[in-house]
């Protein structure tokens with residue numbers, strides 16, 4: 068479906084060799100943990116991953132051209148992939164954002180990028196709100212953040228989930244995003260052809276559609292119909308004419324999920340109300356579910372009125388049950404948080420929710436690494452700690468098998484390595500040798 072090779076921003080640049088030694092390795096492929104492991108990284112690529120070798124690297128160490136990091140007592144995991152974030156959604160109040168200069172938006176997003184990377188997310192997919200400029204700035208080393216795939220803008224009908232306008236036509240602060248194209252409002256097939264071709268021309272890595280309404284948008288309702296099955300089919304054809312890209316659909320209702328899957332999307336976001344029939348269809352088609360439990364289960368504001376609170380409670384129960392049944396049936400699941408709606412930098416909280424929904428910790432970790440990489444078309448280069456792949460690594464003192472919920476706590480991630488470079492280091496001063 069995605070014939071053209073997916074972009075891999077952030078190319079390895081560090082030519083040196085580093086050996087990470089002594090940690091317990093979880094390689095992300097689903098195999099059992101390897102105690103007292105060794106991972107050798109050269110020129111940003113993993114050259115060895117497995118049990119500690121007796122003498123390897125010692126010669127280089129003696130010469131001083133190999134750096135060694137002793138990680139006894141720690142866990143070493145692949146860098147995480149969050150396939151559903153909104154890095155342009157930042158915490159400042161909407162009224163203030165309305166008065167921002169473009170630069171303030173950019174720097175606020177830079178903070179969100181940093182928080183996401185520090186949390187252990189070395190690759191992220193932004194599903195509405197970022198131009199490819201962010202991807203390119205990170206790729207070029209001008210900014211620090213997860214390597215990015217961007218949807219640029221989500222497609223929906225006028226008055227649908229992608230439409231930020233209030234009834235009087237005004238735009239709330241969060242919807243004013245300098246440098247962004249018009250929101251992706253499409254009603255006719257002609258609109259869709261033009262919008263999809265423009266997104267591809269801009270360099271979108273993924274096309275996102277809203278197949279149903281949503282909760283956060285001003286004038287629609289989650290039960291509303293968005294992009295239809297026939298329209299998804301048209302988008303599939305347009306995308307495949309241009310080398311292929313993944314298509315993903317925001318869905319709140321079962322009917323919208325089924326329509327999107329039939330139309331040919333690669334993944335569905337949320338899917339809080341999947342019927343067993345739709346789950347079977349997803350299994351048949353290999354459609355990935357991104358259950359975004361972090362946003363479903365987020366804390367409700369104390370000001371929420373009792374009716375809305377009850378409705379949210381119902382949605383939570385239904386959504387968790389939906390994810391549970393999909394997971395039990397074996398639907399491939401990728402980690403996505405909707406960060407932006409929930410705070411940036413707590414991405415790994417989703418792992419605990421996936422365990423709550425029935426995954427064992429190893430499977431949850433795989434959802435957060437290899438399955439996400441596969442959904443982005445990057446699994447031959449990312450998503451697990453095996454020789455030949457790009458060295459994206461996370462080191463933590465938290466035992467992910469015993470206390471997966473601890474991974475999202477502040478300071479839980481000691482070290483983040485992206486393309487072989489240490490980009491986050493909370494381990495304190497460790498004398499590097501030979502660099």
Ligand SMILES: [Zn+2]
Nearest residue numbers: 151153194405
């Ligand atoms: Zn979202």
